[in-house]
Amino acid sequence: MKTLTRTFNFASPWGWALGLLAILALGWLAIAVLGGLGFRFDPFNTAEKRLETAQTTAVTATMAAGARAQEAVGARDTTLKGEHTLDQVRHAETIAAELTTQARAAPNANEDLDPDRRARLRNEYKRLCAARPAVCPPDPAAPGDAGDR
Amino acid sequence: MPATAKAPCTLPRLADLPTYADLEAAYYARGAVIVACDAARQLAVDVHQGEHDDEDAWLARLAPSGSLLDLIEPR
Numbered sequence: 001m002k003t004l005t006r007t008f009n010f011a012s013p014w015g016w017a018l019g020l021l022a023i024l025a026l027g028w029l030a031i032a033v034l035g036g037l038g039f040r041f042d043p044f045n046t047a048e049k050r051l052e053t054a055q056t057t058a059v060t061a062t063m064a065a066g067a068r069a070q071e072a073v074g075a076r077d078t079t080l081k082g083e084h085t086l087d088q089v090r091h092a093e094t095i096a097a098e099l100t101t102q103a104r105a106a107p108n109a110n111e112d113l114d115p116d117r118r119a120r121l122r123n124e125y126k127r128l129c130a131a132r133p134a135v136c137p138p139d140p141a142a143p144g145d146a147g148d149r
Numbered sequence: 150m151p152a153t154a155k156a157p158c159t160l161p162r163l164a165d166l167p168t169y170a171d172l173e174a175a176y177y178a179r180g181a182v183i184v185a186c187d188a189a190r191q192l193a194v195d196v197h198q199g200e201h202d203d204e205d206a207w208l209a210r211l212a213p214s215g216s217l218l219d220l221i222e223p224r
Contacts, residue, residue, distance in 0.1 A: 066210070085153050110168050
């Protein structure tokens with residue numbers, strides 16, 4: 001002990017620091033040994049917090065993956081329904097086109113309508129447009145004009 | 150929502166000096182527009198309903214215990 005106190009003067013600040021370092025080293029060694037024996041030194045419960053974080057991350061990832069899968073199925077279904085709708089629209093347009101061709105071949109096809117009837121039809125169109133402007137194209141020559149000569 | 154369902158319907162109109170053929174063509178055109186509009190309406194309804202069904206199915210998966218952990222630890 002005399003040799004030790006002669007080598008390190010524990011009464012000096014350098015000696016105090018050295019003593020503190022020795023105590024810390026012993027503490028770390030004790031924790032390491034106890035850890036090896038199965039004891040866990042976790043005063044701030046960090047392991048459980050890490051577990052909770054990992055579980056939350058896993059839940060979030062699972063939810064996101066499930067939602068993406070469901071969205072993909074929904075998008076495919078919507079595409080199929082959209083194609084079915086377009087088929088119906090094309091079918092209706094084909095019927096109209098076929099019958100229009102026959103109408104143009106009728107004996108009185110090129111006879112003008114009388115003025116009163118024209119006025120009534122124009123009036124009906126204007127009133128319907130006033131009731132719901134969105135269904136009327138702004139340009140009379142735009143698509144939607146049934147006068148397809 | 151598909152573009153088909155969002156596009157507005159268009160009312161066919163007659164030419165300024167229509168013939169009988171024009172009148173008949175307009176009648177057919179309006180019929181086709183009605184069919185197209187109803188198909189688009191049905192598409193919009195189906196897509197809307199499909200979205201809600203997906204949400205309900207998703208919520209039902211969460212419902213058994215109310216715990217999010219059920220998603221990764223099914224009972």
